[in-house]
Amino acid sequence: MTQEIHGTVADGYEPVREEFAAFVAAQRPDYEGQLCAYVHGRRVVDLWAGPDGADGGSLYGVYSSTKGAAHLVVALLVQDGTLELDRKVTYYWPEFAAEGKGALTLRDVLAQRAGLVGADGGFTPAELADDRAVAERLADQRPFWRPGTAFGYHALVIGALTGEIVRRATGRTLQELHEERVRAPYGLDFFLGLPGSQEPRFRPTQPMAPTAEQQAPLDALPSGPHSLASIAFNRQGAVPTDLETLPNDRLIRAQGPASFGGIASARGLAGLYAAAISEVDGKAPLLKPDTVAESGQFHSVGYDLVARSHRSYGLGFQATADTWHPFLGAGSIGHSGAAGSQAFADPASGLAYGYTRRRFAFPGGAAPENDRLARAVHRAALAG
Structure with missing residues (x-):
């Protein structure tokens, strides 16, 4: 039985609803997901599908899409002059100098070049639920490559690193600043630390269901327990991390680790990026055009030592047009999440996009359907 598609689209965005409906019709009967988009600060797509209990306000674990929220806060602090990209990390955090890391700058850390995966x-x-505990461990850690000579995805720790710099510079946690400067003022359903009062809206992540011909992504990691990928995804310790269940742990949801612990709806994901680049509800964009441009400027491009493939990064954001969607404008900023979520802003078209799903997508990272859905929204935005 084909699931009903709920929600609304603005005039001219009917093809997006059709694309979403065609995708949902081809999925398992228990598919559950949301799609939202803004163009120049106006919500133009707000769609969802799922069984009873799921709606447009349901909340999901968005994994590394969290990094976009975390590094929007960092971009705001750079814009304010509170943080300086080319200052050494040790200016803010003296203990970080251990094991030859003294020359690393904030820019290096944001660009995935620190070697502390x-x-x-x-x-x-x-520890993984506690950014300060992770930061304390990493201050003493020898980098896995000579800092600045290469780059690799700091999957579970980059938010702890940048969060500690933020805490040292401001006396506030990154999560507190996200709440005060971003989430609360815009009423965004994008939490870095989910209050108990919002728990009934959370929908636990469901494990992926690969076919017999497919292999789960954690099984596909290099088999060596001390490979960079195993280290980056915390698979080498006494209690290997199970990505599929991370947001189902109340401790993770409550503390909101800034690398992967965000809980959000598609409305929250898209709303965050709309607020970053556009006027929303009479409020000026959070980021100035120059800040957006520097955040999206390529800083690390080429072979990612952890992902073992081509990747591109700006300053804490993925370079979305190069890594995921080449039809987007240069300078697009965003981030995907392991279970399939994706969110980004394309300043050239004024598009802010958010997608969430409940079941962990195969093979992990931005779910494949994002390409067709984002393309449909982008096409409608350009035609409008």
């Missing part, structure tokens, strides 16, 4: 022996579940 994990810790020897791995992190315990309690």
